[in-house]
Amino acid sequence: MKNHLCSRELYCSFLTVTAQRYSALTLSGISPIDLSHDAVSRWLVDAKCQPKDIWEKARDCVIGRKGVLIADDTVLNKSRSSKMELVNWQYSGTEHDIVRGIGMVNFVWADSENGDMFPVDYRIYNPPEDGKTKNEHVQEMASKAKERGVNVEAIVMDAWYSSLNNLKHMRDLGWTWVVGLRKNRVVNRGEKLGEVEIPEEGVRLYLRGYGWIQVFRFEATNGRTDYFGTNMGDPTREKVTRLVKIRWSVEVYHRELKQTCGLERCQSRTGRSQRNHIGLSVLSWIRKAKRRNVTNLSMYQQQWNIIKNSVAQNLKQEFMLSTA
Numbered sequence: 001m002k003n004h005l006c007s008r009e010l011y012c013s014f015l016t017v018t019a020q021r022y023s024a025l026t027l028s029g030i031s032p033i034d035l036s037h038d039a040v041s042r043w044l045v046d047a048k049c050q051p052k053d054i055w056e057k058a059r060d061c062v063i064g065r066k067g068v069l070i071a072d073d074t075v076l077n078k079s080r081s082s083k084m085e086l087v088n089w090q091y092s093g094t095e096h097d098i099v100r101g102i103g104m105v106n107f108v109w110a111d112s113e114n115g116d117m118f119p120v121d122y123r124i125y126n127p128p129e130d131g132k133t134k135n136e137h138v139q140e141m142a143s144k145a146k147e148r149g150v151n152v153e154a155i156v157m158d159a160w161y162s163s164l165n166n167l168k169h170m171r172d173l174g175w176t177w178v179v180g181l182r183k184n185r186v187v188n189r190g191e192k193l194g195e196v197e198i199p200e201e202g203v204r205l206y207l208r209g210y211g212w213i214q215v216f217r218f219e220a221t222n223g224r225t226d227y228f229g230t231n232m233g234d235p236t237r238e239k240v241t242r243l244v245k246i247r248w249s250v251e252v253y254h255r256e257l258k259q260t261c262g263l264e265r266c267q268s269r270t271g272r273s274q275r276n277h278i279g280l281s282v283l284s285w286i287r288k289a290k291r292r293n294v295t296n297l298s299m300y301q302q303q304w305n306i307i308k309n310s311v312a313q314n315l316k317q318e319f320m321l322s323t324a
Contacts, residue, residue: 049279085271
């Protein structure tokens, strides 16, 4: 029986350097210390990685700088897992369908000037456990960000988070918000937003249940029409466009989490193990992001650099054998 125990530092380092395999068995096989796969699995159950640990790592990169908060969610696809805790049926924007997966609601901070981004908070969406909606998670994280002293130029959200309760909560926090609005949203005296003539410079409308806001209409290259509203004091199309573009950085964050940090790759059935793996994946992303800011190497290039020499050596051997 191997006595060495896994640790947060070892597991995060493993997630940082591996590119294909993320199992406890793989870690035990390459670990620099004597470690069994059972020891890794037991540690993943007993560990306690929480959202506050993400803030502790991101704090120094956020405090003292002005940035944009982005609220968005992603689904960890677990369609092949029939007995895994935290898994629920929910809509996936990636699959454009209802899938079995683990919902993750994220708060990502992006620097207003250079676009540097860091996650500052997240929640696992699991109504059977805590009874909370995604909107309630967003409000909770917004209050926590305010309490922590995050300097927010604006909070940007898509139409999924444009509920009146969310908008009023952000207003109560004293924050400027920019959110997507659906075309059937009721404005003025019972009009549908999609039926209102909106000029290039936007138009001031009364959002039922909230008050006066400025609304802009954008035509996407695929012909889709998007509407964005804001409570900004002096809104212009240029200001709103800049903030909407910054919002897309959260999609990059989600993709990098899944493709370079193994976010979806934990196969443990227990909810505690899944929560720990998710938190540790985010911590490994922060480690890679800090390295990217120093070396100017993307996360994908960092992964390639790890295996490049081995691939080159094996390619040389294979080529010599094939030409012998």
